[in-house]
Amino acid sequence: EAQVTQNPRYLITVTGKKLTVTCSQNMNHEYMSWYRQDPGLGLRQIYYSMNVEVTDKGDVPEGYKVSRKEKRNFPLILESPSPNQTSLYFCASSLGLAPETQYFGPGTRLLVL
Amino acid sequence: DQQVKQNSPSLSVQEGRISILNCDYTNSMFDYFLWYKKYPAEGPTFLISISSIKDKNEDGRFTVFLNKSAKHLSLHIVPSQPGDSAVYFCAASAGTSYDKVIFGPGTSLSVIP
Numbered sequence: 001e002a003q004v005t006q007n008p009r010y011l012i013t014v015t016g017k018k019l020t021v022t023c024s025q026n027m028n029h030e031y032m033s034w035y036r037q038d039p040g041l042g043l044r045q046i047y048y049s050m051n052v053e054v055t056d057k058g059d060v061p062e063g064y065k066v067s068r069k070e071k072r073n074f075p076l077i078l079e080s081p082s083p084n085q086t087s088l089y090f091c092a093s094s095l096g097l098a099p100e101t102q103y104f105g106p107g108t109r110l111l112v113l
Numbered sequence: 114d115q116q117v118k119q120n121s122p123s124l125s126v127q128e129g130r131i132s133i134l135n136c137d138y139t140n141s142m143f144d145y146f147l148w149y150k151k152y153p154a155e156g157p158t159f160l161i162s163i164s165s166i167k168d169k170n171e172d173g174r175f176t177v178f179l180n181k182s183a184k185h186l187s188l189h190i191v192p193s194q195p196g197d198s199a200v201y202f203c204a205a206s207a208g209t210s211y212d213k214v215i216f217g218p219g220t221s222l223s224v225i226p
Contacts, residue, residue: 004156031211033211033212039218040122040218041115041218042117042202042204042215042216042217042218042219043157043202043216044216045212045214048211048212056212058212090156090157092156092211094211097209097210097211097212098209098210098211099147099159099162099204099206099209099210099211099214100147100159100162101159101211102159102211103156104155104156104157104158105156106154106155106156107154107155107156
């Protein structure tokens, strides 16, 4: 089954404690992205990657890092989480650039205390 | 300032009636528009799109209308079904690349049996 998986699905942490949210896709897609969804703001792109070792900043990259060492994985790293990073995070992948072809993961709900 | 606005956070409709979800945008460079549907605990999924060269696009029970002069688009669902209950995101982009898409805040639709 074609899918994008994210782990963990729920996470409560404290300010400053480094964390990683993993994202993996089994469709051999070139393109992957991370988004955050906040009430009243919709989804905003954090980072995206168009191929292995190629990453670019989205609209809200501050406080986040990513890496793309393998095609299937695109982890999101919060080196020093802060309460304003409390959000719902989605990973997505697509074969091409067309937004209609994006598969979104189920989301990771993060609470930073 | 939000470039894509959905001024109704929620909407309730009786089963079998028409659901109309509205979206306004401010950036005149946007030329491609999309609607996504999101169920709880799942990622968004693409529903329907429209290019600025058209004013209507239809896919089964779903129709999107675009009024470029008013910078307004709407999604019509006819007839509405309980399974349509979800959050609907309007999105817009200048071009058809996923990294350029700007999402609205979403409208939660409840279809009452």
